[in-house]
Amino acid sequence: MILNNATNAKSFVYCSVYQSPNETTNYYNSGNGHFHESIYIIEGSAEYTTSPSVELSGDETYLPLSAGQLYDITNTKGQYVITKTSTVGASMMMFNPIPEDKQLQVQIVHGPNTVTVTSGDIRTTVVCITGPVTIKDKTLNSLQYAVVFANTSADLVQSENTICALVTDK
């Protein structure tokens, strides 16, 4: 697995990783900024299971992870998460709250799309997964983020094949 990027966006960390084909990883899903609360599969596919122990019983059931899907994996907290790829690898983006008990609300928006991001009492962080996109007339390249502060709004303009995540605290 290659960790391409990890960025602290103040209330959470987002990190992009690539897991190569036929690779198995085992990750203890815990810790402030380390607990993967949700995971988005950018490209490829994988499957995962959880185990209370680092040692597997062999009876685990693996669940699929498919491209273009966001998965809430809150239930894996404090467990070992085993992720396997087969003939294709998987590019993934993880969202890790700080502190770990904070609940994030993540919404994935695909381009082409124009949307007004409006924050209520809580700010919204726009994470550019695949860019570039434009927010409030400023360019957001891949892996950059912008904050739409509370009680403000900003227009997000996405062209074809771009992907953004809108992240707020629950």
Added chain:
Amino acid sequence: MSKINIKIVEIDQATHTVVVKYASETSKKNIDEYPGVAFQVTNFNVTTPEEFIEAIRPQISLYVYHRDLAENPPAPIDISSWNGYSAEVENYVPPVDPTAPTQVTPAQANPEVTI
């Protein structure tokens, strides 16, 4: 290539820690006579002892190299005739390290865009 022997001598399931001992073919003592080194298994992406040994092999190889060097110091060399020797050689250019971190992109250097 010489062989090294790595042996897990103690485990602590609660902390996922193992203690290993190691020795090479040229080590002076038996492997069990050397002190152990502790590793936390969760720091490695492994699930079997074979994968774990493979993961720590580079580190252990370095440890055993330096320990063997200390145990078997090289024989003294007669350098009495070296004084005054000179040579013209090619300038050394370090090889590119494929494992070196790649250059940081502007997006990584400045991840936040203020709007």
